[in-house]
Amino acid sequence: MIVGGGGEVGGGGETGDPAATMGPHVIVIPFPAQGQVTPMLKLAEILCLAGIRVTFLNSHHNHRRLLSSAAVGARLARRPGLHLRSIPDGVPEDHPRTADRMMELFDSFNAAARPAFRELLLLLVSGGGDAPPVTCVLADGLLDFPVEVGEEAGLPVLLFRTSSASSFWAYCCIPDLIQRGEIPFQDGGDLDALLGSVPGTESFLRRRDLPSFCRAKVVGDAIMQYVKGLSEKAIRCRGLIFNTTELAEESILAHIRKQIPLVYTIGPIHKLLKAVESTPATCTAEGGGGRGWVSSSNSSSLWKEDRASVEWLDGRPPASVVYVSFGSVTVLTKEQFYEFWHGLVGSGYDFLWVLRPGLVVGDAGDLRQGMMAALPVGRKERAFLVEWAPQEEVLAHPAVGCFLTHSGWNSTLESICAGVPMVCWPYFADQQINSRFVSEVWGIGVDMKDTCDRTLVERAVREVMEGESSTKMREAAAAMAMTTREAFAEGGSSHSSLERIIRDIKSMSS
Numbered sequence: 424m425i426v427g428g429g430g431e432v433g434g435g436g437e438t439g440d441p442a443a444t445m446g447p448h449v450i451v452i453p454f455p456a457q458g459q460v461t462p463m464l465k466l467a468e469i470l471c472l473a474g475i476r477v478t479f480l481n482s483h484h485n486h487r488r489l490l491s492s493a494a495v496g497a498r499l500a501r502r503p504g505l506h507l508r509s510i511p512d513g514v515p516e517d518h519p520r521t522a523d524r525m526m527e528l529f530d531s532f533n534a535a536a537r538p539a540f541r542e543l544l545l546l547l548v549s550g551g552g553d554a555p556p557v558t559c560v561l562a563d564g565l566l567d568f569p570v571e572v573g574e575e576a577g578l579p580v581l582l583f584r585t586s587s588a589s590s591f592w593a594y595c596c597i598p599d600l601i602q603r604g605e606i607p608f609q610d611g612g613d614l615d616a617l618l619g620s621v622p623g624t625e626s627f628l629r630r631r632d633l634p635s636f637c638r639a640k641v642v643g644d645a646i647m648q649y650v651k652g653l654s655e656k657a658i659r660c661r662g663l664i665f666n667t668t669e670l671a672e673e674s675i676l677a678h679i680r681k682q683i684p685l686v687y688t689i690g691p692i693h694k695l696l697k698a699v700e701s702t703p704a705t706c707t708a709e710g711g712g713g714r715g716w717v718s719s720s721n722s723s724s725l726w727k728e729d730r731a732s733v734e735w736l737d738g739r740p741p742a743s744v745v746y747v748s749f750g751s752v753t754v755l756t757k758e759q760f761y762e763f764w765h766g767l768v769g770s771g772y773d774f775l776w777v778l779r780p781g782l783v784v785g786d787a788g789d790l791r792q793g794m795m796a797a798l799p800v801g802r803k804e805r806a807f808l809v810e811w812a813p814q815e816e817v818l819a820h821p822a823v824g825c826f827l828t829h830s831g832w833n834s835t836l837e838s839i840c841a842g843v844p845m846v847c848w849p850y851f852a853d854q855q856i857n858s859r860f861v862s863e864v865w866g867i868g869v870d871m872k873d874t875c876d877r878t879l880v881e882r883a884v885r886e887v888m889e890g891e892s893s894t895k896m897r898e899a900a901a902a903m904a905m906t907t908r909e910a911f912a913e914g915g916s917s918h919s920s921l922e923r924i925i926r927d928i929k930s931m932s933s
C-alpha cells in the first residue's frame with residue numbers, strides 16, 4: 424500500500440503538511456522540457472502521497488507555464504508536502520526551446536541552474552528555512568551537475584532516466600561500439616548493418632536504429648561524448664529509475680543490472696499515479712485495450728489542452744481516426760509537413776493533428792488555415808488541427824485507430840497503455856531505438872525511420888489501419904496493454920518497484 428505511508432492525503436500545501444518538520448525530504452530536478460517534467464512531476468506527486476516531502480524544481484519559464492492552468496495549480500496545491508520552487512534556465516524568455524536549439528538549452532541550463540541548485544540544496548540540507556533537511560536528490564539522468572552537487576552535500580542521488588532503458592543501454596555501449604568500429608560512421612556508411620556491440624539487441628538493431636546522438640562522424644563528437652559521460656556517471660549513483668516495465672525491456676534491463684545493481688522500473692508512471700490514487704478494485708476493473716482509464720485530471724501540460732479535440736472524436740466510428748502528434752520539441756520543415764499532410768489526406772482516413780506552435784519552421788500561424796482551406800469540399804470536416812491536445816485522453820478514445828508519432832518515450836508508453844498501434848517517424852535521440860522496438864520487438868506498429876514522403880506516409884497509415892498485418896498489430900497492442908496494466912496494478916512489478924523506492928527513500932532519512 425503506497426498512499427498514506429506516514430502522510431496525509433489531500434492535506435493541502437503548506438497547511439496540513441505532515442512532513443513539515445521531520446522525515447524524508449527529496450529535492451527533484453528535471454531537465455526543463457515537457458518530456459522530462461511530466462514523468463518526474465508524476466513521481467514527485469506519488470512520493471508526496473506516500474508521506475515524503477518533495478521540493479520540485481522547475482525552470483522559471485516552465486513553472487509559470489505549468490501553473491497557468493488553474494486546475495493543475497489547484498491539484499498540486501492539494502498534494503501533501505509538495506513544494507514547487509523555480510530556478511533559471513539561462514535562455515531568453517522567447518527562446519523556442521525546441522530540438523534544433525536543444526544544445527543551447529542544455530549548455531545554458533547547466534551553467535545557470537547549477538549555482539542556483541547548489542545554493543538551494545546547501546541551504547535545504549542544513550535545515551535552513553522551516554523545512555526538514557533534504558535527505559535525497561532525485562535528478563534527471565540528462566543532467567550531470569545534480570550528481571556532483573549532491574555528492575558535495577553528502578547526499579544519496581537517485582537518477583531518473585525518462586527515456587527508454589534501451590536508449591540508455593545503447594549509450595552505455597558507446598565504448599564497445601567505437602572499439603568494434605561500428606561507430607562513428609561517415610555519410611554513405613551502411614545504415615542497415617546489424618550491430619554486435621549492444622548486447623540483447625544483436626538480432627534486430629541496425630546502425631540506423633541507434634539513438635541519433637550515436638550517429639556521429641568522429642569519436643570526439645561533443646554530444647556523443649556528453650551522453651557517454653552521463654551513462655558513466657549513472658554508475659556512481661545510488662540507484663537508477665526507468666519509466667518502463669520489466670517485461671517491455673526485459674533483456675536490456677538484465678544487462679543494465681550487471682553494471683548498476685539498483686535499478687527501479689516504475690512505468691508507465693502516468694498510470695501508476697492513477698493506480699496509487701485509486702482503490703485496488705478500481706485498478707483491476709477494466710478490460711480490453713486499456714480504454715476508459717484516462718481523464719486529464721493529472722495533466723502536467725505546459726500548453727493549454729484543447730478539449731475540442733475530444734469532442735471532435737466523440738461520435739466517430741471506433742478505430743476510424745489517425746491521431747498525429749510529434750511531441751513537445753520536434754521541428755518539421757515545411758516540406759516535411761506537406762508530405763505528412765498529403766500522405767494523411769491520401770490515406771482517406773480522418774485525422775486529428777497536434778500542430779503545436781513552433782512545430783513547423785517558418786509557420787507564423789497561417790499554415791493551419793491555409794491547409795484546411797485547401798482541402799476539397801466534403802473533406803474539410805474530416806481533418807481537425809489543434810495546438811495541443813489532452814493526449815492520454817485522446818489515445819484512450821475508442822475512435823482513435825492509429826497514432827502517427829515521433830516515438831518520444833512518453834507518447835510510446837501512452838499509446839501502449841491505450842492499446843493503439845503506431846506509425847513511427849522518429850526524429851532524434853532515443854526515438855530511433857524506441858521505434859525499432861515498436862516495429863520489430865513488440866510488433867505493434869511500423870517504422871518509417873529516415874523516410875518522409877507522401878506515398879510512404881499513406882502506405883504506412885493504411886498498413887496499420889487496414890493492411891495485412893493490421894489485425895496482428897492490434898492484437899499485439901491489446902496484449903501489451905494488458906501486461907502493462909498488470910505491471911502497474913497493486914502487486915505488479917512497477918507497483919512493487921515503486922514501493923521499494925519509497926522504502927529506500929524513507930530509510931535514507933533514518
Ligand SMILES: O=c1ccn([C@@H]2O[C@H](COP(=O)(O)OP(=O)(O)O[C@H]3O[C@H](CO)[C@@H](O)[C@H](O)[C@H]3O)[C@@H](O)[C@H]2O)c(=O)[nH]1
Nearest residue numbers: 458585586748750751752777811812814831832833834852
Ligand atoms: O498535444 C499534445 C502532445 C503531447 N502531449 C504530451 O507531451 C508529452 C510528450 O512527451 P514525449 O512523447 O516523450 O515526447 P517529447 O516531448 O519529444 O519528449 C522528450 O523526452 C522524452 C522522455 O525523455 C524522450 O523520449 C523524447 O525523445 C524527447 O524528445 C507526452 O506525455 C504527451 O502526452 C500532450 O499532452 N498533448
